[in-house]
Amino acid sequence: MSVSLIPHPSRRSRFWYVDIAVPAELLAIVKQPRVRRSTGTTDLTLARAEGARIEAEVRAEWQELARKAAQASPQHPLTGNTPPPATNAADAQASSRLIELPPPPVYDSPGKPTVLSRSVIERVCAMRMADWEKTLHDDRDINTGDKQKDRIAAKALAREMKPFSRRIGRMTRTVIARGNVARAWDDVAEQALEYAEDAGYLVASDDPLLHDFVLAFAETVAAANAVLRSLSRSDPIRNEVLRQATTALLRTGDSYHTDLLALAPSRVQHYAPAQGHWLTWMSIWLRLDAMPAIQHLEAVIKACNAPADADELVVLLCSKLGGSHGAELPMGATSFLLPRSLAWLIPLVCRQVRNEDDIDRTSKGAYSPLPRDNAQDFRARLWEVLRTSDSPEADAVLRGFLDERSLLSDREWILSIQDERKGKQADPTAWLPEDIQSFGALYRHRPRSNYQLYKLTTRLLADIKAGVEISENATDRLQVRDGDKEVHFQGFLKRQLDHRALNWFAVTQESTIDLNQRPDLRIEIPGLSALPVEVKLANLDHWTAEKLLERLEVQLVGQYLRADGVNYGVYVVGNTEPQRQWQRPGDRKLIGFAELVALLQARADDGRQQRPG
Structure with a gap:
């Protein structure tokens, strides 16, 4: 969709609106620079679909207006307000009437x-x-x-x-x-x-x-x-x-928000924390102006006599803000849901409403949610708001969370959110009807973007890995054997990928890419950037942990990803000696293959955060 989705400028409607800029050549006909229409929904996903429909409808209306204008005055250009010279008074009067006709009314909703x-x-x-x-x-x-x-x-x-x-x-x-x-x-x-x-x-x-x-x-x-x-x-x-x-x-409506905001900071001072009136005014303050409200809340938490009192206070406030269990969070003018507010609110909530203290209701029958149930549900929905935010500011907030001490246990979750967001930002490519049919039959479809090619390749490599490690077929498990050299391992991967390619892509071995640097494998589809795959057998004597890390950073990232348009690469590390150990960089402690892979994965995650796109 080439138009933007915006909330209502005055916040009087909770629906998302489509904001469409009128092309310069149509301004003389449409008579206004922008068109705004309601999508009729507060759900962002549904709003995007409805927005695309509205955009198509509006542009069709413009084309019809342009066609009628051209028929009514063939020599009159679409741009400018000056009519063509009139040959007589009657023509001049008719031309004047044509130009002065008011434009058709543009409504805020289709229909x-x-x-x-x-x-x-x-x-x-x-x-x-x-x-x-x-x-x-x-x-x-x-x-x-x-x-x-x-x-x-x-x-x-x-x-x-x-x-x-x-x-x-x-x-x-x-x-x-x-x-x-x-x-x-x-x-x-x-x-x-x-x-x-x-x-x-x-x-x-x-x-x-x-x-x-x-x-x-x-x-x-x-x-x-x-x-x-x-x-x-x-x-x-x-x-x-x-x-x-x-x-x-x-x-x-927001015409009363200023008055309520003027009352909230002073009214919270009149009541003891955790009292009903305090919770009500505090929730209003957070909805209307979150940053000073969060600072005040932090001060109140520090002043609590015991950690349990602080936990109980935040649980009650989260229950108040979130409402009933599973209910939709308020949108529109809600200040605490903005990314800059979530940067402070999520760590605070996670610190006081801890994952390890959550109530597990799984398979325990019907129950009435307690404030703690509502609070942990509210915490999860704050993460969801950040995950689905369209604001680039949300990406900066997530990067900052990686260094937040109170969110160490959520690091993997944060990284998965970042991967998902980067994938959506990098891959706006829509599926075609044949892609849906292919996915229904094969659980995959033909890649149509660089990101889709990368995701398909990593899924196929994971499938190959499972076939070697856990297959019940002994022949599959013997495909990679002790004593193999890297060239054998590369050839095995090439054959397996070729077998799964479905004629969608080609796999070449030791192809040249950018400045004569040669990746071990290269996945190619016409019209897309090639995907480099670097393959290492870590059990070979010359591979230390330091060298494997160096090849990841210098060879894959520093060489192969330098090529114009190449933003994705895969680093495949194998091992045919289960007892093989490596010295960990720094403390020189001996580690096994699983710890080596974790070390490489952590370095790759760090590099992904530093690399734009």
Whole structure:
């Protein structure tokens, strides 16, 4: 997809939007430099697919406009605003009318606009009201196991919620009657159109009943203002009321975010850490401005009397931020999900919500999630947000995590995320229909990019390795024997790869590549860069650990990967003497083949982090 996906500029919609730049030669026809349309989804993967469809649709519309313009005025260029010279007054008038015609309206979503009617207005406003009612009535069911206490608590909560409920009731009656109270017309009109779009109703900006619709929708905004004024004076006594009121404001739109952010840093000072009110305001602070909130949280953790108290505090906060187990994390204006915030938040969470203390619910039947369940689920979803982020900043954050002491146990996971992200960045190549058929039958498909060739080769080499080491067929296990020389090992690998090539690629031995440097094997497909494969038999007497490391760095990386367009290489190390040992560089301790491979793998990982692309 050649266009970009962006969040809504004002953050009033959680959907991803397609941002398309209008080509210069079409500006005279389209009449605007950019087109923005909603994908109708918060899922980034679905948004990419929908974005590609929207892009194709928009470009088809532009082509049709260009065709009609060319038919209406064959000699009038697409660029510029000057009409061709008119031969008479009638022609001049017709040409003027052609140029002054307004462009067709461009809507924020694909599809046909909905014609507003009284029932549609009431339906959309009622849906907005239902969102409020759901927010304000979430968690009203109190169930502690003691019915007597539950009834008392429910009555107390109902009494405290009464002012909010009265405002909601008045708003409902006003919306149904389509009252005429409106504030900040342009802002409310934009909110009304965007909410209707999110609800599935595309409303044209020139609809005759748009005025009535905006007036009705304004009453919903007025109700939110009433809630904010109440919060500005003081917090409700019960934390459930505070949580419901602030959540309603957060869901209403970012016009209230500045006011909530102004309250949060001072309100957290009014309560002891881990209290309900403290957790609510702290979570709001993290959502709206994460960096200072994380710094404050670090200071609170250091001030805890015991490590267990700090752990419990972070568990409760993570449970508050993540919500119910498995629920979708809030997106949009959520500050703590930005990569620069995750660089600080993930180590903090992993330090206090440790992997080794996780609750294992596997095969233990039904259960009700505890705060610790929600916290470890929240930790996993923070990693997922970073893994799937489209921001280049996420790559820098992951590189920094490799040196983070609190994340040493997650190093392999971090490296796997980096490999996956680099693969996606390096390989935007889409599959063709025949690739899907091939994968369904063979579990692989023809490589169409350098990265796909590299991945296929490494998978085939792993298959060959398994055949030699663990095959039940004695003939397979004897393919590599003690006493073989490297040229025999290279020839064996070439034959095995040729057998698995399916005529997709060719394997050549000792081919010349860049400055007469010669890799042992070279995997070639027309139109793609060749993949160098360096092969070593580590048990041969002249191979020390130092020399094997040197060949990895100098020969494979320094020589073969210097060629233009060659970004991938494979280093194959074999051993036919199980008892053979090598001296480890540094302490000269004797190590076996498995430790030698781990040493080479670690050096390769370090080199991969330092090498761009």
